[in-house]
Amino acid sequence: MNDPIIKTESLRFSYTNAEGESPVVLNGVDLQIEKGSFVAVLGHNGSGKSTLAKHMNAILLPSGGKVYVAGTDTADEEKLMEIRRTVGMVFQNPDNQIVANVVEEDVAFAPENLGVAPEEIRRRVDEALQAVGMYEYREHAPHLLSGGQKQRIAIAGVIAMEPQCIVLDEPTAMLDPVGRADVLRTIKQLNRTKGVTVVIITHHMDEAAQADRLVVMAKGKVVADGTPKEVFQNVDDLKAVGLTVPDTTELLWQLRQCGQDVPLDALSDEECARALYDLLNP
Amino acid sequence: MALKDITLGQFFPGNSPLHRMDPRTKLIGIVLYIVALFLAKSVLTYGILFALLATLIAISRVPLKSILRGMKPVVFILIFTAILNLLYTPGETVLLKWWILTVTLEGVRTAIFMVVRIMMLITATFLLTYTTSPILLTDGIENLLGPLKRIRVPVHELAMMMSIALRFIPTLIEETDKIMSAQRARGADFESGSLLRRAKALVPLLVPLFISAFRRADELAVAMECRCYHGGEGRTRLRRLTYRALDRVTIAAALFLCAGIFVLGRFGL
Numbered sequence: 006m007n008d009p010i011i012k013t014e015s016l017r018f019s020y021t022n023a024e025g026e027s028p029v030v031l032n033g034v035d036l037q038i039e040k041g042s043f044v045a046v047l048g049h050n051g052s053g054k055s056t057l058a059k060h061m062n063a064i065l066l067p068s069g070g071k072v073y074v075a076g077t078d079t080a081d082e083e084k085l086m087e088i089r090r091t092v093g094m095v096f097q098n099p100d101n102q103i104v105a106n107v108v109e110e111d112v113a114f115a116p117e118n119l120g121v122a123p124e125e126i127r128r129r130v131d132e133a134l135q136a137v138g139m140y141e142y143r144e145h146a147p148h149l150l151s152g153g154q155k156q157r158i159a160i161a162g163v164i165a166m167e168p169q170c171i172v173l174d175e176p177t178a179m180l181d182p183v184g185r186a187d188v189l190r191t192i193k194q195l196n197r198t199k200g201v202t203v204v205i206i207t208h209h210m211d212e213a214a215q216a217d218r219l220v221v222m223a224k225g226k227v228v229a230d231g232t233p234k235e236v237f238q239n240v241d242d243l244k245a246v247g248l249t250v251p252d253t254t255e256l257l258w259q260l261r262q263c264g265q266d267v268p269l270d271a272l273s274d275e276e277c278a279r280a281l282y283d284l285l286n287p
Numbered sequence: 288m289a290l291k292d293i294t295l296g297q298f299f300p301g302n303s304p305l306h307r308m309d310p311r312t313k314l315i316g317i318v319l320y321i322v323a324l325f326l327a328k329s330v331l332t333y334g335i336l337f338a339l340l341a342t343l344i345a346i347s348r349v350p351l352k353s354i355l356r357g358m359k360p361v362v363f364i365l366i367f368t369a370i371l372n373l374l375y376t377p378g379e380t381v382l383l384k385w386w387i388l389t390v391t392l393e394g395v396r397t398a399i400f401m402v403v404r405i406m407m408l409i410t411a412t413f414l415l416t417y418t419t420s421p422i423l424l425t426d427g428i429e430n431l432l433g434p435l436k437r438i439r440v441p442v443h444e445l446a447m448m449m450s451i452a453l454r455f456i457p458t459l460i461e462e463t464d465k466i467m468s469a470q471r472a473r474g475a476d477f478e479s480g481s482l483l484r485r486a487k488a489l490v491p492l493l494v495p496l497f498i499s500a501f502r503r504a505d506e507l508a509v510a511m512e513c514r515c516y517h518g519g520e521g522r523t524r525l526r527r528l529t530y531r532a533l534d535r536v537t538i539a540a541a542l543f544l545c546a547g548i549f550v551l552g553r554f555g556l
Binding site: 064 | 298300420421422450451453454457458461503506507509510511512513514515516517521522523524525526527
């Protein structure tokens with residue numbers, strides 16, 4: 006059983022806006038997200054990346070094409086709960102995802118909706134809070150926590166459903182650098198230790214660089230797909246769709262423009278330093 | 288304007304017997320206490336109820352200061368009630384007569400009782416919200432109103448709405464503060480001028496607040512759907528409400544108190 010957890014087939018989406026126009030947001034997206042992978046979806050504002058995310062657990066249904074979650078068509082209304090508990094979703098603003106006044110009661114919200122027995126809810130809540138490192142805060146009021154902590158609570162609220170996959174739609178966009186680092190570390194850890202498939206929607210290059218696979222979206226289409234190293238080497242292509250590249254790649258690329266012979270696939274700070282060292286000490 | 292002073296519906300986490308009590312017991316207890324308050328007619332019965340309230344506050348370990356602070360918004364109502372009762376209670380012993388205003392001994396008595404009654408009533412309800420987490424409170428209400436589901440009252444939905452409203456009070460207060468600062472930075476003046484002027488000054492505050500509240504509501508609804516919310520059907524709870532011995536005793540005692548106050552009232556006490 007190595008079916009992809011999420012699969013889109015020539016997915017199209019358009020909506021009718023107030024002016025009566027129907028802009029096409031997604032224009033034929035074919036994507037397979039493998040189980041256990043860590044995928045970043047990178048794109049500019051309006052590239053359709055958030056819309057794509059909302060298709061992954063049937064918040065939006067395709068205008069054309071199909072989306073399958075663990076083999077189930079998301080258009081199948083009878084399986085809606087099944088789909089939503091398989092693919093959890095975390096949004097940008099933690100304040101608008103937290104339902105309850107006490108941390109642990111908020112984390113319990115999803116299993117409560119699923120009709121899980123109270124003892125089992127207790128176990129899942131404790132486990133989820135430990136997984137995001139917020140167990141000590143279980144009896145706190147969420148509005149007194151920092152943005153990063155709130156976002157980790159939101160993540161715990163989703164993993165308490167025990168989903169196979171988590172889709173995070175710009176989870177760090179409203180956070181300070183410390184909160185961002187905490188949230189990213191949490192996500193990575195979930196992927197590595199619990200084998201949860203992670204899809205992170207972002208416009209931060211450095212976040213995208215940490216994924217195993219990078220999908221670049223522009224104008225409702227996938228324009229690049231591969232490991233971050235592969236994708237970031239196509240600096241010209243990325244710049245053409247309005248994206249920048251990580252600082253390391255940018256530096257090496259600039260050097261290359263000047264005719265220096267440096268590799269472009271040195272993504273981490275260490276690799277980049279190595280490349281520069283090699284350049285200076287031939 | 289100190290918006291953070293609004294303590295309505297706030298909860299003080301703690302571990303007193305009052306905190307641990309079943310929310311339903313507390314709700315029933317409060318209702319019975321309020322009934323008793325309205326049955327009380329004499330210094331003796333008021334004294335009993337006051338002593339009871341004082342004991343409960345002591346047990347709850349809620350700081351007295353926060354209870355008094357919660358009284359601030361109702362000071363106006365208290366003064367208003369006192370004046371009305373002072374002036375419009377007919378009686379024989381006239382203490383003061385000036386123009387068309389008469390103050391009688393009965394008037395003074397009623398005014399004092401009325402103010403004390405309202406203050407005790409508010410304190411008692413504060414004690415309920417201070418010692419009960421909003422979720423448990425709404426659980427309790429949902430549970431107590433459960434039988435109304437049969438006549439198609441959307442009890443679960445009402446309870447959910449209430450708990451979300453309570454959850455967003457601090458968020459919206461924070462947001463109001465932010466918008467106010469932003470408008471002030473642009474020269475808005477919320478504090479001076481006539482009442483009408485001040486009311487008008489609130490418009491640029493309320494419009495962005497409402498817009499953002501609607502956006503929040505929309506996002507929250509999607510987030511709740513993502514977490515498989517589909518109404519009250521088949522929903523379980525992390526905490527099950529269970530009546531313990533203490534709860535039974537409390538309800539019995541509250542019933543006894545009501546009856547006692549009623550009987551004392553019959554004897555003119």
